[in-house]
Amino acid sequence: MQLNLTIIRAQAGCETAFKQVYETFSATTLSYLSQLGVQRQDLDDVQQHIWLSVYKQLHTLSSPYAFKRWLLRIAHHSAYKKLKEPKEVEITEELMASLTLIDEHLDSEYSLDMLEVLPRHFREVIYLFYWLDLSCAEIGMICNLPTNTVKSRLFHARNKLADSAHIKHLKQERSHDEPTQSVTATN
Structure with missing residues (x-):
């Protein structure tokens, strides 16, 4: 319930609320991007693109209950835009160690x-x-x-x-x- 109120405040333009939303979900999007095979060197760029899109489009979100699904949809599109085409990705021990931390x-x-x-x-x-x-x-x-x-x-x-x-x-x-x-x- 508290998270939904924070999302509503962020939709109304409260930067502190948006920061709280970012802090709550940024690890989720980063982990999801890693699972999709976004290369380590591209993670920050794609993550920034996602959150810029969220910031610009947050007012279009119809219900705070759908935020997580909406966010992951943006992440999905951003990741596949970066990847361009599906291909096999080698998962290294270094990547797995970073995912474990995330x-x-x-x-x-x-x-x-x-x-x-x-x-x-x-x-x-x-x-x-x-x-x-x-x-x-x-x-x-x-x-x-x-x-x-x-x-x-x-x-x-x-x-x-x-x-x-x-x-x-x-x-x-x-x-x-x-x-x-x-x-x-x-x-």
């Missing part, structure tokens, strides 16, 4: 490094669904996709993650099952 506030039994095996379009819906707790309908609005496409991507992403976890588990089992050869000296 996402310390997220409470989940899953870790973000699980997502590195997924293509961007799967990673995005998994992230929005599990880490940001958005519904399929909200994700569809953000990504400009039909709800059934979101559900399909979630289904396929879960299967890819399950296959990946299963393969990793099998590899670990094999490494433990292989007998170690001991060398004995003969005189």
Whole structure:
């Protein structure tokens, strides 16, 4: 309720309220941009573009309850504008370390490094669904996709993650099952 009042005050032009909104949601947009594969060197530029758009368009927001979805839609469009085309993005250990710092506030039994095996379009819906707790309908609005496409991507992403976890588990089992050869000296 307090956040909604702050958003309304920001819509009315209160710069202190806008700063509070920014402080509340900037880590969320930064983390989302990282999940979409925006390169580290471009994060600040895209983040600035997002918040400039929010500042200029905040008066068009019809309901403060829809702010998070509206913000993520702007972030989605800004990120894809920067990326131009979907492509596979290498997730480095350095990037994962920065995401871990950004996402310390997220409470989940899953870790973000699980997502590195997924293509961007799967990673995005998994992230929005599990880490940001958005519904399929909200994700569809953000990504400009039909709800059934979101559900399909979630289904396929879960299967890819399950296959990946299963393969990793099998590899670990094999490494433990292989007998170690001991060398004995003969005189």
